[in-house]
Amino acid sequence: xxxxxxxxxxxxxxxxxxxxxxxxxxxxxxxxxxxxxxxxxxxxxxxxxxxxxxxxxxxxxxxxxxxxxxxxxxxxxxxxxxxxxxxxxxxxxxxxxxxxxxxxxxxxxxxxxxxxxxxxxxxxxxxxxxxxxxxxxxxxxxxxxxxxxxxxxxxxxxxxxxxxxxxxxxxxxxxxxxxxxxxxxxxxxxxxxxxxxxxxxxxxxxxxxxxxxxxxxxxxxxxxxxxxxxxxxxxxxxxxxxxxxxxxxxxxxxxxxxxxxxxxxxxxxxxxxxxxxxxxxxxxxxxxxxxxxxxxxxxxxxxxxxxxxxxxxxxxxxxxxxxxxxxxxxxxxxxxxxxxxxxxxxxxxxxxxxxxxxxxxxxxxxxxxxxxxxxxxxxxxxxxxxxxxxxxxxxxxxxxxxxxxxxxxxxxxxxxxxxxxxxxxxxxxxxxxxxxxxxxxxxxxxxxxxxxxxxxxxxxxxxxxxxxxxxxxxxxxxxxxxxxxxxxxxxxxxxxxxxxxxxxxxxxxx
Ligand code: ADP
Ligand code: MG
Numbered sequence: 001x002x003x004x005x006x007x008x009x010x011x012x013x014x015x016x017x018x019x020x021x022x023x024x025x026x027x028x029x030x031x032x033x034x035x036x037x038x039x040x041x042x043x044x045x046x047x048x049x050x051x052x053x054x055x056x057x058x059x060x061x062x063x064x065x066x067x068x069x070x071x072x073x074x075x076x077x078x079x080x081x082x083x084x085x086x087x088x089x090x091x092x093x094x095x096x097x098x099x100x101x102x103x104x105x106x107x108x109x110x111x112x113x114x115x116x117x118x119x120x121x122x123x124x125x126x127x128x129x130x131x132x133x134x135x136x137x138x139x140x141x142x143x144x145x146x147x148x149x150x151x152x153x154x155x156x157x158x159x160x161x162x163x164x165x166x167x168x169x170x171x172x173x174x175x176x177x178x179x180x181x182x183x184x185x186x187x188x189x190x191x192x193x194x195x196x197x198x199x200x201x202x203x204x205x206x207x208x209x210x211x212x213x214x215x216x217x218x219x220x221x222x223x224x225x226x227x228x229x230x231x232x233x234x235x236x237x238x239x240x241x242x243x244x245x246x247x248x249x250x251x252x253x254x255x256x257x258x259x260x261x262x263x264x265x266x267x268x269x270x271x272x273x274x275x276x277x278x279x280x281x282x283x284x285x286x287x288x289x290x291x292x293x294x295x296x297x298x299x300x301x302x303x304x305x306x307x308x309x310x311x312x313x314x315x316x317x318x319x320x321x322x323x324x325x326x327x328x329x330x331x332x333x334x335x336x337x338x339x340x341x342x343x344x345x346x347x348x349x350x351x352x353x354x355x356x357x358x359x360x361x362x363x364x365x366x367x368x369x370x371x372x373x374x375x376x377x378x379x380x381x382x383x384x385x386x387x388x389x390x391x392x393x394x395x396x397x398x399x400x401x402x403x404x405x406x407x408x409x410x411x412x413x414x415x416x417x418x419x420x421x422x423x424x425x426x427x428x429x430x431x432x433x434x435x436x437x438x439x440x441x442x443x444x445x446x447x448x449x450x451x452x453x454x455x456x457x458x459x460x461x462x463x464x465x466x467x468x469x470x471x472x473x474x475x476x477x478x479x480x481x482x483x484x485x486x487x488x489x490x491x492x493x494x495x496x497x498x499x500x501x502x503x504x505x506x507x508x509x510x
Pocket of ligand 2: 103104230252450488
């Protein structure tokens with residue numbers, strides 16, 4: 001080989017070395033980025049950890065806060081609002097009643113026919129529709145006119161059916177699932193909006209009166225006989241079906257709970273007289289807060305960016321409105337650490353672009369190559385060709401966030417049971433914890449409703465599992481979570497029936 005040949009050979013060798021080194025370098029870099037992404041997940045897992053010991057601290061904190069909220073106005077972040085519902089439906093209700101259910105996402109109009117005994121709903125008609133987005137930030141008049149129009153359309157259809165128009169005044173229960181300072185069973189003042197609603201001129205007004213006015217303006221003869229929130233409606237239906245029902249929880253767009261409290265335990269309302277000796281308390285538990293809640297930087301960022309910072313802290317960790325967005329924030333962080341997500345996506349930076357039902361679909365993707373995850377990443381977040389190993393990380397993130405939410409919600413429920421002495425520990429009022437033998441335990445039913453619990457299987461399973469873990473093997477068989485489908489609306493009709501103007505005035509359409 002001549003000099004030239006040696007030179008060429010050496011040049012080739014050097015070039016090959018450079019290429020090899022570059023490839024190794026790239027691989028090392030990629031591995032480093034992968035490790036960073038995994039680290040984001042590991043840190044998330046650590047900060048979202050909810051061992052039973054921690055959940056029990058949340059249980060205690062919930063019970064203590066409930067006590068404080070009942071002791072004095074403003075005594076706790078839990079408002080513990082009086083509902084003036086002191087008699088829950090017991091089966092003696094009879095006739096036809098209406099309900100309007102304004103929740104977070106959907107709006108429902110209902111009619112129920114009650115048959116004079118427990119669990120005797122002879123028939124029900126329900127019409128659902130999404131709340132038009134623009135009405136959520138419009139004016140009070142526009143919102144209530146829309147609701148009254150829907151009711152009018154619903155009632156007008158009756159004329160086409162077999163039923164005769166009623167000669168009596170119709171009565172209606174209004175489910176209004178926002179914090180209201182109740183002034184009677186059928187009236188109350190809106191304290192604030194939640195779940196993305198923002199209509200300034202409704203705050204401070206009697207929402208029942210707003211609705212009654214809109215109904216009358218449409219020429220309808222319908223009386224708003226009850227104003228309840230969705231939890232109270234759910235409790236009413238639960239109690240109508242099963243007299244052991246003492247509390248109700250909603251986990252949908254937002255989250256809240258209510259329960260039946262002894263009148264003498266409502267210290268902030270000394271001398272409260274109720275026919276039954278008890279009253280349903282609307283906890284507004286979405287605003288619960290405790291230092292024992294496992295909070296991450298993603299929760300803090302979400303809170304800061306929200307229209308209601310420092311508010312609804314529990315709800316922001318638990319409910320359907322927020323879970324998808326917490327996951328989005330974690331994925332955004334991961335994509336900043338690694339280009340395994342592909343070219344950086346602008347969509348990941350858009351708040352609430354990943355809605356919770358989509359997040360649930362990724363979480364519950366059981367296909368071997370996680371094709372549903374790939375589809376949602378591509379179509380919703382514009383992240384095509386994400387490798388399978390990264391898709392697995394995405395599923396894991398969904399799992400961590402959902403598991404934490406479900407377990408915290410379970411701790412909240414046990415907190416209520418503890419406050420009323422139904423968790424097997426003897427309650428907090430007794431000072432020291434008596435160990436109730438399970439033989440002395442009473443069956444306790446908690447009514448539950450909301451899309452997150454009813455339609456998200458893994459969420460439901462995690463919640464049920466955590467209830468068992470917290471209550472323990474001996475006590476948990478006495479506690480039943482019972483789904484009350486459409487309870488929020490049907491229950492409002494039941495409360496309207498239980499508080500009907502008079503026996504004689506009951507509408508008999510059948
Ligand atoms: P609302 O809270 O408006 O009264 P729902 O109780 O039906 O209505 O709850 C709707 C919420 O439940 C949605 O905002 C969504 O977050 C959640 N959700 C509905 N379906 C699913 C699903 N399949 N998986 C996970 N979450 C769901
Ligand atoms: Mg609802």
